[in-house]
Amino acid sequence: MGEKLLDELRAAPGVLETLQKIRPGDDHDEALARIAWSVIAEPDDECIGAAITGLGAAGALRDIRPLEGAGEAKRRSHIRAASAAITDACALGARLVIPGDEHWPAGLGDLGDRAPFLLWVRGDIRLLSAPSRVAIIGARAATAAAESLARQMAEDLARSGVVVVGTLGWGIGGAAHRGALAVGGPTVAVAATGLDKSHPLGHKDLADEIASAGALISELPFGATATKWRYLARQRVIAAMTEATVVVEAGWRSDNIRAAEHALSIGRVVAAVPGSWQSAASAGTFRLLKDFAARPVNSAEHVRELLPSLNTTDAPAS
Numbered sequence: 001m002g003e004k005l006l007d008e009l010r011a012a013p014g015v016l017e018t019l020q021k022i023r024p025g026d027d028h029d030e031a032l033a034r035i036a037w038s039v040i041a042e043p044d045d046e047c048i049g050a051a052i053t054g055l056g057a058a059g060a061l062r063d064i065r066p067l068e069g070a071g072e073a074k075r076r077s078h079i080r081a082a083s084a085a086i087t088d089a090c091a092l093g094a095r096l097v098i099p100g101d102e103h104w105p106a107g108l109g110d111l112g113d114r115a116p117f118l119l120w121v122r123g124d125i126r127l128l129s130a131p132s133r134v135a136i137i138g139a140r141a142a143t144a145a146a147e148s149l150a151r152q153m154a155e156d157l158a159r160s161g162v163v164v165v166g167t168l169g170w171g172i173g174g175a176a177h178r179g180a181l182a183v184g185g186p187t188v189a190v191a192a193t194g195l196d197k198s199h200p201l202g203h204k205d206l207a208d209e210i211a212s213a214g215a216l217i218s219e220l221p222f223g224a225t226a227t228k229w230r231y232l233a234r235q236r237v238i239a240a241m242t243e244a245t246v247v248v249e250a251g252w253r254s255d256n257i258r259a260a261e262h263a264l265s266i267g268r269v270v271a272a273v274p275g276s277w278q279s280a281a282s283a284g285t286f287r288l289l290k291d292f293a294a295r296p297v298n299s300a301e302h303v304r305e306l307l308p309s310l311n312t313t314d315a316p317a318s
Contacts (some may be wrong), residue, residue: 003062005075006033012083022089023096032082033057034098034118039081039221041117043233049113057098057117081221085120088222094195095121103129105241110266116219116237120195123215127188128241133163134303135238135263137256138172138248139281146172146249146281149273149298151179153246156300158185165190165242167234168203168210172248177210187214190241192234194224235259243307244269246297250284260288269306271297 009015009032016028023031034057041048051060089096097104097119105128108115121128136154138146150172154164158180167173168189180187189210191199195218198204210216219237220230232255239245239262247270250256260270272294275282288294295306 005036005078006058006061008075009036009079009082012079015083015086018086018090019096022086022094023098023101025101029058030056031096031098031118033061035085035096035221036061036078036082037117038219039085040078043116043219043230044114044236046113049115052117053113081223084223085221088196089120092122092196092222095125097121097125097128105129105133107240107242107266107268108237111236111240114236115240119217119219120222121215121217122195122211123188123213124186125215127163127186127215128217130163130186132161132307133165133188133242134307135165135242135245135259136172136176136248137167137238137245137259139250139254139256139284140170140173141281142171142175142249143279143281146273146275147175150175150248151182153248153300153303154179154187155183155185157303158187159183160300160304161186163188163214165238167192167238168199168207168216170200170203174203174206176248177206177214181209181213184213189214189216190234190238191216191218191220192226192230194218194220194222196222197225199226231255232258236262239263239268240266242268244271244303246271246273246303247285247288247294248273249275249281250288251280252283252287254284257284257287260292260294264292269295271295271303271306273298 103125154176163186164180165188166176177187193199198207235258245263247256263270272285272288
C-alpha cells in the first residue's frame with residue numbers, strides 16, 4: 001500500500017507544483033512521504049520514527065507492514081488528506097520544513113526516533129534556526145502576578161534578540177507571547193492543532209499576530225484538533241527546539257512538568273520561578289526545584305546568567 005500511496009500522491013493533479021511553492025527543492029519523495037506520515041500517524045510515534053530513521057520517510061512508507069492491510073478506501077483517504085495538507089498550506093501562506101532543511105531546528109535531532117516528521121510554519125521561518133531560543137511556559141489558570149512576570153521576562157529576553165517560544169495558551173503562554181510582541185521581539189508559538197485552527201479559540205487574533213510578527217508552527221496536519229495526547233506530544237518539541245525551558249507557574253500534575261522532563265532528558269537547562277509556598281499554582285515549580293534540580297529564576301537576567309550563549313547583547317535587567 002505504501003508505495004502505491006506515494007506514487008498516487010506524487011501523480012495527483014497540482015501536488016508537485018504546489019509542494020514546490022511551500023518547500024522549494026527537488027527531493028519531493030521525502031517531503032511527500034513525511035506529509036503522508038503526518039496524516040497517517042499521531043505525533044511522537046516512536047515505532048514509526050525508528051522506521052523513518054532506518055529507511056527514510058519514503059522507504060518506511062513503502063516498507064512498513066501495518067499499511068499493507070489498510071485497504072483501498074483508507075489509502076485513498078490518506079492521499080486526499082495529504083493532498084489537502086499541501087493545498088491548504090499554500091492557501092494559508094504556510095511553509096513546510098523537514099529534517100535537513102536550512103531552517104529545521106537542529107535541536108529536534110536530539111529527540112531521535114521521537115522527532116517530528118515535519119513542521120508547518122506560518123510566519124518567519126528563520127526564527128526556527130535562530131541562535132537563541134527560550135521557552136516560557138506555565139499554568140493556564142495563572143495568577144495575575146505570574147502572568148505579569150512572564151510578560152516582563154519575555155519582553156526583556158525578546159528585546160535582547162532571544163526568540164521566546166510558547167504554547168499560545170491561556171495564562172503564562174499568552175502572556176509570554178504578548179510580552180515579546182509588545183517590544184517588537186521574536187516569538188514562536190507551537191500549536192497543538194493544525195495551523196488552520198486556533199486553540200484556544202479566544203486566541204485566534206493572538207495566533208494571527210504571532211504568524212505576522214513571529215512564527216506559528218505545528219507538526220500536525222491541517223484540520224487536526226487538540227487532544228490530550230497532542231498537548232503532551234507538543235511538549236517534547238518545545239523542549240528540544242529551545243536552549244532552556246522556564247516554567248513560571250504550574251500545578252503539581254501540570255503538563256509543564258512533562259516539558260521539563262523532556263528538556264532534562266536531552267540536556268537542556270530547566271528553570272522555575274519558586275512562587276508562593278501557599279499557592280497551589282506554585283506546587284509544580286517547587287516540585288521542579290526539589291525533584292528535578294531546576295534552577296530558580298525570577299527575571300530574564302537570571303535566565304541569561306544560566307546561558308552564557310545569550311550574553312551576546314547588552315540587555316536591560318528585569
